[in-house]
Amino acid sequence: MYKPNDLILRTTTSVIAFILLGFAVYLLLAGHNSPGGGFVGGLMTASAIVLMYMSYGMEAVKKILPINFRTLIPIGLLIAVSTGIGSFVFNVPFLSHTFGHFTLPILGEVELATAMLFDMGVYVTVLGVTMTIILTIANDR
Amino acid sequence: MNDLLEFTQKLIHVSTVICIVAISVSLLLLLIRVIIGPSNADRAVALDGIGINLMGIAALISIIIVTTKLNDVVLLIGILLFIGTLAIAKYLEKGVIIDRDMD
Numbered sequence: 024m025y026k027p028n029d030l031i032l033r034t035t036t037s038v039i040a041f042i043l044l045g046f047a048v049y050l051l052l053a054g055h056n057s058p059g060g061g062f063v064g065g066l067m068t069a070s071a072i073v074l075m076y077m078s079y080g081m082e083a084v085k086k087i088l089p090i091n092f093r094t095l096i097p098i099g100l101l102i103a104v105s106t107g108i109g110s111f112v113f114n115v116p117f118l119s120h121t122f123g124h125f126t127l128p129i130l131g132e133v134e135l136a137t138a139m140l141f142d143m144g145v146y147v148t149v150l151g152v153t154m155t156i157i158l159t160i161a162n163d164r
Numbered sequence: 165m166n167d168l169l170e171f172t173q174k175l176i177h178v179s180t181v182i183c184i185v186a187i188s189v190s191l192l193l194l195l196i197r198v199i200i201g202p203s204n205a206d207r208a209v210a211l212d213g214i215g216i217n218l219m220g221i222a223a224l225i226s227i228i229i230v231t232t233k234l235n236d237v238v239l240l241i242g243i244l245l246f247i248g249t250l251a252i253a254k255y256l257e258k259g260v261i262i263d264r265d266m267d
Contacts, residue, residue: 027258032250043243050236058236067240070247073262077250082265161262 029078036078043071051146052139061142065149073157081161092158095151103144106137180227187224191217208252215245 047067054060076084110119122136194217197210219241226234251261 039246046239046243058233063240067243070243074247074250076262077247077254080263080265158262161260 032078036074040071040075043067043074047071051142054142055136055138061145062149065146066153068146068150069153069157072154076158076161081158092151092154095147096155099144099147099149099151101144102147103141106140106144109137176227180224184221184224184228187217187220191221204256208249208256211252212245212249215241215248219245 044067047064050059050067051061051064052059054064072084072088075088106120107118110117113119118141120136120138120141122134122138124132124134126132191214194210194213198207198214201207201210219238222234222238222241226232226238254261
């Protein structure tokens with residue numbers, strides 16, 4: 024049994040995984056007024072993690088990323104539902120969203136919408152579901 | 165001045181259409197390689213080439229319909245293509261895609 028040498032693959036992965044995670048965050052934040060959103064962002068993050076799994080093996084990634092992806096599904100659903108529940112506090116119907124203009128220290132004036140929080144919930148849920156499916160299929164032997 | 169702008173626009177349009185036709189011919193030839201490829205590695209390499217040509221077609225189409233919204237699609241095709249090709253290569257080499265312990 025020969026020992027495989029994955030030097031090129033591992034070096035490429037450590038560079039490209041960062042680009043993929045950055046692109047995923049870009050897709051998540053740009054979803055309001057250009058193509059993108061929580062779903063594609065979650066899928067991109069999942070593909071970055073799958074890339075790390077493919078090149079480093081299951082044990083090593085489990086050591087550096089100690090997340091049980093199954094717990095991400097209820098967390099994401101809870102975030103999405105709580106943005107809907109939060110509209111009851113202001114006496115408006117369920118899932119009413121609003122936005123406002125804020126002045127942040129570095130970014131200057133930005134428009135922040137509560138639909139972003141709902142998108143975060145979608146992002147976390149999609150990430151959890153995709154990684155659960157892939158890792159469950161990869162585990163059986 | 166106006167004539168020059170019109171001529172440039174027409175030139176861009178014509179050259180983009182020619183490029184789309186050329187890439188389509190290239191896609192057809194790659195499809196032949198995918199169908200009759202003797203080994204599975206030939207098919208994997210041909211699928212890689214098809215993905216790269218799809219990136220080119222998406223970029224050219226975004227020139228034809230004047231928009232910048234397709235730039236994300238080009239990057240997305242590239243990333244998914246890389247991961248897919250990597251998975252095929254690893255399956256052909258080792259038999260597993262995500263292995264339990266590498267060392």
